[in-house]
Amino acid sequence: MSVLQIVLMICGAGVALFNYTVFLVTSKNNALPIAPIALFFIIAPPLLCVFLGGYAMANFPVLYEVLKWVYIALGLIYAATFFAFSAYVTAKVEQTEDADVFIVFGCKTFGYTPSYALKKRLDRTLELLQKNPASVAVLSGGQGKDETVAEAEAMKAYLVNKGINTDRLIVEDRSTSTVENLDYSMEILKGMGLDNKKISAVSNDFHIKRIMKLIKEKGCYMGVAYAEIDDFLRRTQNLTREYMVWIRTVLFKKANARNRS
Numbered sequence: 001m002s003v004l005q006i007v008l009m010i011c012g013a014g015v016a017l018f019n020y021t022v023f024l025v026t027s028k029n030n031a032l033p034i035a036p037i038a039l040f041f042i043i044a045p046p047l048l049c050v051f052l053g054g055y056a057m058a059n060f061p062v063l064y065e066v067l068k069w070v071y072i073a074l075g076l077i078y079a080a081t082f083f084a085f086s087a088y089v090t091a092k093v094e095q096t097e098d099a100d101v102f103i104v105f106g107c108k109t110f111g112y113t114p115s116y117a118l119k120k121r122l123d124r125t126l127e128l129l130q131k132n133p134a135s136v137a138v139l140s141g142g143q144g145k146d147e148t149v150a151e152a153e154a155m156k157a158y159l160v161n162k163g164i165n166t167d168r169l170i171v172e173d174r175s176t177s178t179v180e181n182l183d184y185s186m187e188i189l190k191g192m193g194l195d196n197k198k199i200s201a202v203s204n205d206f207h208i209k210r211i212m213k214l215i216k217e218k219g220c221y222m223g224v225a226y227a228e229i230d231d232f233l234r235r236t237q238n239l240t241r242e243y244m245v246w247i248r249t250v251l252f253k254k255a256n257a258r259n260r261s
Contacts, residue, residue: 008075020039086243102202109147139159141175143173199221201222201224202226202227
């Protein structure tokens with residue numbers, strides 16, 4: 001393998017290797033277990049090249065060279081699209097901070113302890129509720145297979161512990177996806193006669209663009225507010241996962257309803 005090929009491989013596959021290593025290390029019981037599989041396909045080709053490269057080059061020189069460039073090209077495509085995607089989903093958008101109703105999208109919990117990303121969402125919600133004393137929040141999130149309580153209940157307990165009155169918190173504990181978060185929350189608000197109020201969706205910065213896309217597709221009228229992920233490793237983990245969710249959604253649109261957030 002030439003110096004040029006090694007440099008290009010590090011630029012491409014190296015980014016993927018770093019991303020999925022971080023994803024595997026920082027994700028616990030994640031609902032999208034792609035890291036081990038992705039790491040295998042990233043690591044296996046260079047290892048085969050090291051151990052069988054001499055034999056392959058001597059017996060199948062053209063095929064060997066083509067496969068090397070295909071692998072490098074895929075790595076470079078991954079790196080380029082990942083960075084472009086990350087810039088897109090984290091680009092700042094106008095926030096609606098003065099709403100009557102805030103829909104808070106659920107995320108992984110450990111019992112009544114919110115995950116890092118969910119804690120960021122809840123702290124942002126706390127800030128918004130304090131800023132708008134007459135507003136209410138819909139806490140949206142059901143109970144996953146690896147969770148002991150519904151995400152919405154854990155979210156409610158966190159906000160109540162921070163001083164928010166329970167009268168201002170509406171629990172939606174059926175949803176298991178971003179799509180259902182929006183659908184079930186709007187169903188509740190419609191039943192309460194609040195669907196015509198000023199509404200804002202609350203989540204993390206890496207997640208908010210997907211929510212905005214859903215809002216537009218469903219013809220809803222609401223703003224957004226988001227919490228930024230400032231920890232580099234957590235940010236990489238969440239962006240890697242979000243990248244794969246978007247790809248899976250594009251390739252398999254029917255799987256969209258099963259995409260956990």
